[in-house]
Amino acid sequence: MEREIGELKQPHRILLGPGPSTLDYRVLRAMTTPVVGYMDLTFLHVMDETTELLRYVFKTENEKTLVLSGSGTAGMEASLMNLIQKGDRVLVGVAGYFSQRISEIVKRCGGELITVEAPWGQIIEPGEMKEALDKYEPPVVFMVHGETSTGIEQPLAEIGAMVRERGVIFGVDSVASLGGVPVETDEWNIDIIYSGSQKCLGAPPGVAPVSINERAWQKISSRAAIPSFYLDLNLIWKYWGSERVYHHTPPMSLIYGLREALRIIEEEGLEGRFKRHEINSQALLAGLGAMGFSPFAQEGYGLVTLNAIEVPEDIDEGTVRKRLLDEYNIEIVGGLGPLAGKIWRIGLMGTSSTRNNVLTILAALENILTDMDKPPAASGVSAAVEVYRKKAR
C-alpha cells in the first residue's frame, strides 16, 4: 500500500442536498444489528415487516411490494425493463433530468419512446398527456412525481384516472417524494411505483422500494425473460413472496436500516410528516424570499422536499455552496444539466427537514452573502420565524 489508510473519519454534514438525507441515530444503530442467513426465518420476518410498513407509506394494498437491492435508479430500471418489451410504445412525461433518464432506459429496453415535454421547472399539463394518450395509444405511461432536478411536484391524480380509463399501465417515480409528500398509489391508479431509500424515507442509500399491482404484474409475469437477471422481478418476487427461492443475498444491513426508518415514519404518522415537510419548505422559501431569492418551480407546484431556488446572475452560486460546506458543514447542491450555475437545490427531506436546519441555512446564507458584499434585502431568519409563529397559532 502506498499510503496508510487510517480510521474512517467523516464530517458531520447538515445534509440539505437531494439525498442522502440525515440518518437518525436509530437507523444507524439498526444497521449494526447482526446479519443472518438469507433464508433465516428471522430475516424473512424482517422482510415481511418491511413490506408491511412500505404498504402503509405507499398507501397501497399491493401484495407485490418489495425492496430491490440497488439505488432508486435500479428501481427505475427494474420497473421499466420488466414491463417493456422490444417495440412497446411507452409514453413518458419529460420535464427534468430523471424523466430524461426514464426515456434513456426505455430506449435501452428497445421500447418505442413517445414523450410529452414541458420546460424544466414546469409541470406536465394533464391535457397534454390526454392528447398523447389518445393519439399514440401507448400501453405504458411513466411519469416522475417529484423531480429532483427541478423541484417540481407533478400532480398525478387526474392523469392516473385518464390512464386507467384507457386500460394503460401507469408507472410512477416517487424517489424524491415518498415519505415527504402524499403519494396515493392506489387512489391515483398507479400500477407500478418505485422509490429510493435515502431521501424522504430517511434510510441509508442503496435499496429501492417497489410496489406493483396485479394489472402490472400480469404484464410482468407473462412476458419472456428480460435482459437483466439481477433485476428480474419474477425471480425477485420468488424470494420476497411466499415461495422463498434464493435469488441473491440482499443487503441486510440496509434493510434493517430501512425498516427502522419506516418505523420512525409510522410513529410520526404520514399526515404529521407531510405537514412538517410543508411548513419547513414554506419557512425556507419565505426566508429566501425576504433575502431576495425566488423559487424556480412553477407557482403552486413546488416540491417541498427539494426546493429549487433561482440564483441571480451577480452571485457566484458555486462559491456560496463551497462556503456553506466548508464553513458551515451544510450541503446544498447546484443545478443539473441546463440548470447548472442557475439554481440551488435545497433538500428538506426526512430527518433533514427541521426548523433548526431551515434557520441555520438562512443565517449561514445571510452571513456568506454579506461577506461577499451582496447583503440580502431583509433578514431571512426573521421571515422564516414569522412563518413558524403563524403556523403555531
Add this chain to the structure above:
Amino acid sequence: MEREIGELKQPHRILLGPGPSTLDYRVLRAMTTPVVGYMDLTFLHVMDETTELLRYVFKTENEKTLVLSGSGTAGMEASLMNLIQKGDRVLVGVAGYFSQRISEIVKRCGGELITVEAPWGQIIEPGEMKEALDKYEPPVVFMVHGETSTGIEQPLAEIGAMVRERGVIFGVDSVASLGGVPVETDEWNIDIIYSGSQKCLGAPPGVAPVSINERAWQKISSRAAIPSFYLDLNLIWKYWGSERVYHHTPPMSLIYGLREALRIIEEEGLEGRFKRHEINSQALLAGLGAMGFSPFAQEGYGLVTLNAIEVPEDIDEGTVRKRLLDEYNIEIVGGLGPLAGKIWRIGLMGTSSTRNNVLTILAALENILTDMDKPPAASGVSAAVEVYRKKAR
C-alpha cells in the same frame, strides 16, 4: 398497521453458511459513520481508498477497480453484460450453480453460449478448456474460481495463460474466494474479475467489487450501449474514475463497511489470512473425517472457505441443520439444485473462519448426532485439536 412492528431484535448466529459471514464489530461501527453527499470530496476520497485496498486484495494494478451498488450477482451481470454483445460466442466452464447462473446471463445478453462441463464436485480440466478454446475460438471465456455450490476451488493459472495466449478475454467469478484463498488477478491473466462483499471479505452484503484491465476495458468502452443503465460500466466508471460524473447515489454505509473490512484484511496480511482459512478448513475436515464424514469435493481441490460434506443417507441432514440453528445458533446450509439433501456446506469465511467456530460446530454436531442415535465414529473435536496442535509446532 395490522400488527405492531417493534424494535429490531435479531439472533446472534454463528454464520457458517455460504455468506453473509460474521461482521467484525469494527465493520458494524464503520457503517454508522455519517453519510455525506455523493460528490462530497470526503466521500470521493473514501472511494479512492477503498479501490486502493481492493487492488491489494485482488493482486492487481488495474486502474479500473470499483465497487458496484449490488450483490455479487450484480457483479456477475455487469461483467457479462458489458462485455457480451448479441451473437458473441462465450465459453463458460460449468460445474455448479453459479457457473450455471453465468450461462443463464450469457443467454439473456444474447450471447452464443458454449460450455465445458464437469460433474458438480469436480474441477474443469485445463485440457478440456484448451480443446474448446481451439475448437470454438470464443472471444470471451468465463469461469468460477470458488464454486459456492460444490465447494470446489478451480485452478485458473494454467487456463488463464492459455486464454491470454489466444488473445481471448478471461472473466472470473471470485465471489466465494476473494479474501480467503489466493486470487492472482494479474498473474493469472484475468481480464475482468468480480466478487461479493459478504463472504471472505467480511463486509456487509450488498456491494460487488469489480476489477477490469485495459484489454477488457477496450472491449467495454468501444461497444454500443448495453440494455442496463444501472450496471453500465462506462457510466459507473465516470463516477468512480477521475471524471466524477453523477450516475446514482451509492450505498455509502456499505462502502464504509467494506473499507473497514478491507483494512482489517490488510492488517492481518493476505498470507496470514489465507493460512488461517486453510488451517481452519483442515481442522474442520479432520474433525468431520474422524466422525465419519467425507468431503464432497474432488480431492486436492476443496475450497477451504466453503467446505462441502457428503451426508450419509441414514442421516436426515435437514433435521441436523435445523437443530444446529435452533439449539446452537449455528448456520450451515444444505445443497443447491441436484445436491439438495445430499451435502452440507460449511462456510469458514473471513471473520467466521476461527478455531473456536470449528471446535464449536464439531462439538455441536457430535451432540446432535449422538442425540439422534447416530453417534460419530470418533471425536471430531479431538481430531481437530490435533491438527491445530501440529500446525502450532
